[in-house]
Amino acid sequence: MRFRDRKDAGRLLGRRLEFLRRQDVVVLGLPRGGVPVAAEAARALxxxxxxxxxxxxxxxxxxxxAMAAVGEGGVVVVNDRVVGLAGVDQEDLEQGERREQAEVESRVRYLRGDRRRIPLTGRTVVxxxxxxxxxxxxxxxCAVARALGAARIVLAAPVCARExxxxxxxxxDELVCLQVPRDFGAVGQFYVDFRATEDDEVIELLERAARSQAGAAE
Incomplete structure (x- = not known):
């Protein structure tokens, strides 16, 4: 099966995630291509x-x-096994962390603007x-979301390589994939329209979702 585009894939994924509808859920999209899919899933839930x-x-x-992963707010998750096997010293590790952390904070400011990060503590994160x-x-x-306090993590995608x-x-804690094909070359082969998602689209989707949530709370 091929999805028409990311929006179509997100609608179908949202239906599969309906079992989470009554729970305390936050949907997080991986930019850039994951955000249009996540927007439809969030709308469904x-x-x-x-x-x-x-x-x-x-x-x-x-x-x-990867010897570590970094996320916003100074979150760092180190893979001690890789660090040890590779013989990486503390100085090189910290230098890499600082470099990537600066990239994270820059991207977050650009995409989210002046809105605050939605708290994850004690919640189900998709x-x-x-x-x-x-x-x-x-x-x-997954590691960063866990470090930010997520109580349960559901990883969701329209298609996932079997391995x-x-x-x-x-x-x-749970993996939800609409397709786990035997023959997997690239993600794009499962979409009719897989044009690149631009930053402007990501920003617009986040702003629209924030307005919708604010309206629902009134």
Whole structure:
């Protein structure tokens, strides 16, 4: 099955997530492509929408190997096993953390503007992306959401590679994927329209969701 676009995928994913409708839920989209999907899921659940911006801190000599993940508010989750095996010293680790933390805070300010981060403490957090290929970003997002106080993490995507789904079982409390195909080349192959999501669209979706939540609270 191919989704028409991210909005179509989000509507279908929202239906699958209906079992969360009466719970204290926050939906977090991974920018940029995950946010249009998350917006539809949040609408289906009547839940607030926000972004979760994470950055992986790579080993100095092998950047694709993550030794830590950082999120906003100074959250740092270190993989002590990777740090130890790679022989990374504290100075290199902290330098990488500072570099990626600055990137996180810059992106958060740009995308969210002057709105405050929606609190996650004690709540069910639904992390949404437009697809999961390797799972490395999703894994980092789960770790950061947990560090920010999430009581339960539901990782949701329209499509997920089979190996990634298996590996992510220990990172999220529940994994919800509409498709876990045997043959997975790239996320884009499961969409008719997979054009890039721009920052302006992400900002507009977040602002619209915030207005909707404010109106519902009145």
């Amino acid at each position: 009547g839940a607030p929408l926000d972004v979760i911006v994470v950055r992986k801190v790579g080993v100095p000599f092998q950047r694709e190997l 992390l949404v992306d437009d697809g999961i290929a390797t799972g490395s970003t999703a894994r980092a997002a 990634a789904a298996r590996q992510l079982a220990d990172d999220a």
